[in-house]
Amino acid sequence: MPVAAKNLSDQRGNALGIGFFRVVIRALGPRCACAMVWFVAFFYAVCDGTAMRAATPYLRSRFPKAGAMARRWHFYRLLVAQGQVIILAHWLRSGRQVPIREEHPEHLRDALLDRQRGLILLISHVGCWQAALTHLESYQRPVNLLIQANANVHIARMFQGQHVTIINNDGPFGGLLDCVAALERGEIVCIMGDRQAGDHEEALPMTMLGRRLFIPRSPWLLAARCRCAIMPVFTLMRGMASGIDFFFAPPIAIEYNLPRKPPADIFTPYIAQYAAALEKMAVDHPYQVFHYDHQASTATPRET
């Protein structure tokens, strides 16, 4: 598998370290584990050149005036936040709960009023996105998650026994027909909106903080073809795993009457809305946007 397609976070940490943190989380709680992350992340911030290189494009665009030392500090903060988010995800996975605040939940409620119509939730590599899936259970609508095949083992394990149906993108037709079926049943389909599922996937360019990213085209075409709403949702960790803030962005109104096989630029205005929402997250919460180089698809995306 090419390095670009691998999930960087899957290659970090070892069994001993992960086991240690699991024990700490169980014995002392997530806040104590989050405090320890400051020390562990320092090691990675100093020694992990691969991760630093992967984070640099995002850090350069988010902190354009930062010099090398300042950028290293921002990298450290990014690693700390990511470690703490992983702890929060494990805490939630074990069935525990944290206080939740919702901003504009009416957007989601309104979108779910029509029980015949499905909904695409665009999740992003921002904060604790796994929490979104756990929390959606309270909306009493079946939830599906289209995921990249190489993330399957970890994600499937995380949601095992829960209400989430995993759709693999390495299945027939990239899992898209399963998404269509779920949307036709009026269910929620969560799709990672800011990462291509490999370089083979058709991608659309968007600009975030002056940096060009390539994002998957499939959620937008699915929304248009299935005549359903598409809505970005962001889940931010509050403090040291002490809570979660949900931001439900307004649904993006897609033109449903598209020509057959619509040209890629037809989606540009909608993607710009998503990019603006994502950019606001990066501005307001810079250390909770986990856009590493492999997610930015700087290699050779199949642009449409």
Place this chain on the structure above:
Amino acid sequence: MDDATAAFRQEFKEKLITWLQLEDKTPDDIKDDDALFGSGLGLDSLDAVEIVIALKREYNIPQSAVDQRRDIFTTFATLSDFVQHYHEQQH
């Protein structure tokens, strides 16, 4: 192959070209045994979505019927025959 099947396949090739905007193809370019995806016609997963939606729109074939028969996407002939049989059963 009987005349009805041949006629349906010819018509279905034209529809497929229109749905998917295969501007560089004519019905004669599509062989019955051509694989739809990958090496044959070179369609991709987004094309599959277009086909499923078009089948519902033009032939009233529900997604659930397609869902149970993913093998119909193997070649042009398997897809065309499935649509023809479904269409005949409904009328």
